[in-house]
Amino acid sequence: MTSPVRALWDAPAASPAPPRRVWRDWALVGAIPVLAIVEAALRPDLPWRWLWAVVLAGLAVTLLWRRRRPFTMLAVAFSAGTIVSLATGGDPQAFTTAYFLILLYSVFRWGSGRAMIFGGALVALGMVLTFVSRAPTPTDLVGGVAVAVTTATLGVALRWRSASRVRELERARLLEREQLARDLHDTVAHHVSAIAIQAQAGATVAATDPDATADVLRTIEGEASRTLREMRAMVGVLRATDPADLAPTPALRDLRTLERTDAPPVSVTVGGDIAAVPAPVAAAVFRLAQEAVTNARRHARSATRVDVEVVVDGEGVRLRVHDDGEAAASTPPGFGIRGMRERAALFGGTCEAGPDPEGGWTVTAALPRKGWTA
Structure with missing residues (x-):
């Protein structure tokens, strides 16, 4: 087989799986027998009209399995119709036979590749046999082929549209998972790093300074409580169904919460019109600064201070986080830096991290205004 035919032959059934039955199926099964009988009564010119009324009414039940067994139902209906046509010597010419097109549509909408081919x-075979039994006019020939092709094309088009929508939903889920992973990393890593640093300090002074140890334990307790609060807030956002239940996102004014006095101390400076920054952008800047501070406190050896500078101007928001420590050159890039770059890219911005020519380590990020409204 050639490649396109092989691909069609191996194509699975439509995904997601169709519903077993819906109310429309029952409505059609109830309406078609009535229509077949009414048509037979109102059109005495139709050959074998009552036979066709019974056949069409009986075959209407195939619509109940048209999604789960599309080819089987099409084969039953078209085979029975073709046999009756050949036995009676001609096409029924009944309008009610139009519901066979629903079965054809179902094969191309829901069936596998092999079902579509067969x-x-x-x-096509049924049309050929019907036309052989009586000489068709060009109008009948062209019209019959056009209707069948159009029906099949409609089924394929809606099948492709549904598959495309599923792919879009899957991409949205992946983006949400990446966003959640970044938020979890930024939130948990920041507080857990502070807890680890305080625990190391407590182990150092435990034997010589009980009062300092008590202060360290109180700091650890505070960090743990803040971690629990933020985790609960994130879980609440994920579980909330009412927008009013959503917890507020971090703002630029919340950058002050990153300031610390223990070693290495953290200083925060914010300038410009912070009120003009949209909430999603402000939250992104906060998370970028939070992750940069966490990395500085965790990895910068011999650091004596960490400076956080945020400036809002006509071009956008610029963030700079600098520490004066010795960067751990052997530390490989982790999820934190990758998450920072992804977060900045969401708003059309950039984020860079690396050794500073004047010493220490610097993280810079720029979120341009054009990315706020893109």
Whole structure:
């Protein structure tokens, strides 16, 4: 087989799986027998009209399995219709037979690749046998082929649209998972790093300064409580169904909460019109600064201070986090730096981290205004 035909032959059934039955199926099964009988009563010119009314009414039940067994139902209906046509010597010419197109549509909408190939071949064979029994006019020939092709095309188009929508939803889920992973990393890593630093300090002074040890334990308790609060807030956001229940996102004014007096101390400076920064951008800047401070306190050896500078101007928001410690050159890039770059890129910005020519380590980020409204 050639590649396109092989791909179609191996194609699975449509995804997501169709519903087993819906109310429309029952409505059609109830309405078609009535329509077949009414048509037979109102059109005495139709050959074998009552036979066709019974056949069409009986075949209407195939619509109940048209999604789960599309090719089987199409084969049953078209085979029975073709046999009756050949036995009676001609096309029924009944309008009610139009519901066979629903079965054809179902094969191309829900069936596997093999079902589509066999279904198309079956319909083509049935049309050929019907036309052989009586000489068709060009209008009948062109019209029959056009209707069948249009029905099949409609099924394929809606199948492709549904698959495309599923892919879009999956991409949205992946983006949400990446966002959640960044938020969890930035939130938990910041506080847990502070807890680890305080625990190391407590172990150092435990034997010589009980009062300092008590202060360290109180600091650890505070960091742990803040971690629990932020985790609960994030879980609450994920579980909330009412927008009013959502916890507020960090703002630029919340950058002051990053300031610390224990070694290495953290100093925060914010300038410009912070009120003009949209909430999502402000939250992104806060998380970038939080992760940069966490990395500085965790990895910068011999650091005596960490400076956080945020400036809002006509071009956007610029962030700079600098420590004067000795960077651990052997530390490989982790999820934190990658998450910072991804977070900045979401708003059309950039984020860079590396050794500073004047000493220490510097993280810079720029979120341009054009990215706020993109």
